[in-house]
Amino acid sequence: DQQVKxxxxxxxVQEGRISILNCDYTNSMFDYFLWYKKYPAExxxxxxxxxxxxxxxxxxxxxxxxxxxxxxxxxxxVPSQPGDSAVYFCAVGSQGNLIFGxxxxxxxxx
Amino acid sequence: DGGITQSPKYLFRKEGQNVTLSCEQxxxxxxxxxxRQDPGQGLRLIYYSQIVNDFQKGDIAEGYSVSREKKExxxxxVTSAQKNPTAFYLCATSPRTAKSLPQHFxxxxxLSIL
Numbered sequence: 001d002q003q004v005k006x007x008x009x010x011x012x013v014q015e016g017r018i019s020i021l022n023c024d025y026t027n028s029m030f031d032y033f034l035w036y037k038k039y040p041a042e043x044x045x046x047x048x049x050x051x052x053x054x055x056x057x058x059x060x061x062x063x064x065x066x067x068x069x070x071x072x073x074x075x076x077x078v079p080s081q082p083g084d085s086a087v088y089f090c091a092v093g094s095q096g097n098l099i100f101g102x103x104x105x106x107x108x109x110x
Numbered sequence: 111d112g113g114i115t116q117s118p119k120y121l122f123r124k125e126g127q128n129v130t131l132s133c134e135q136x137x138x139x140x141x142x143x144x145x146r147q148d149p150g151q152g153l154r155l156i157y158y159s160q161i162v163n164d165f166q167k168g169d170i171a172e173g174y175s176v177s178r179e180k181k182e183x184x185x186x187x188v189t190s191a192q193k194n195p196t197a198f199y200l201c202a203t204s205p206r207t208a209k210s211l212p213q214h215f216x217x218x219x220x221l222s223i224l
Contacts, residue, residue, distance in 0.1 A: 004152070009150070034212055036215075041119075041217070041218070041220075042217050042218070043114075043116075043200050043201075043202075043215030043216050043217045043218050044153070044200070044215045045215070046212040046213070046214065049212060089152060089153070091153075097155060097158065097168075098153075098155075098213060099152075100145075100152035100153040100154075101152050102150060102151055102152045103152060
């Protein structure tokens with residue numbers, strides 16, 4: 001059974017608008033959370049992370065929100081740009097190893 | 111230029127053959143990982159190593175083997191026992207397996223069966 005779920009395989013957003021990518025996890029013992037961005041035929045690139053002691057972390061256009069009670073993680077990209085088009089993976093960590101979701105393909109249209 | 115080098119980028123294997131994927135890093139990171147990605151799937155952990163001469167099985171280690179003789183290198187062998195080896199293989203490193211440190215990835219090797 002999946003421990004990390006990204007229920008939307010794809011998302012399409014207009015340039016300049018907000019992109020919201022969601023991730024749910026099952027185990028309350030997970031204590032740090034990351035987002036990666038991946039282009040085709042390349043390895044994932046780390047974007048932003050958050051630990052379980054916080055509920056928000058911001059880095060430029062990217063903000064990650066953590067709702068521990070709901071076991072829910074989201075990534076907001078504002079404003080979205082065409083170069084943001086990629087697959088986004090959430091990952092949750094426990095004891096040094098990461099468990100990845102299946103990814104959401106974001107398309108930002110000019 | 112610091113980074114993680116995976117080679118080759120594309121690899122073809124005949125049925126029944128073993129094949130070795132290379133992963134080299136010059137980031138001086140202690141921990142190294144191998145993941146497999148299948149279409150529409152997330153990354154699944156095959157093996158990881160926290161230190162030289164030590165490695166641990168991940169979630170899908172069957173049909174794979176690794177070695178960690180040097181800090182810089184963590185080769186993955188896909189053996190003939192792996193029945194469905196066609197996939198995109200990713201190597202990653204991190205300074206240590208401490209909780210808050212993100213893993214850094216190479217650009218992957220795509221393995222296909224002839």
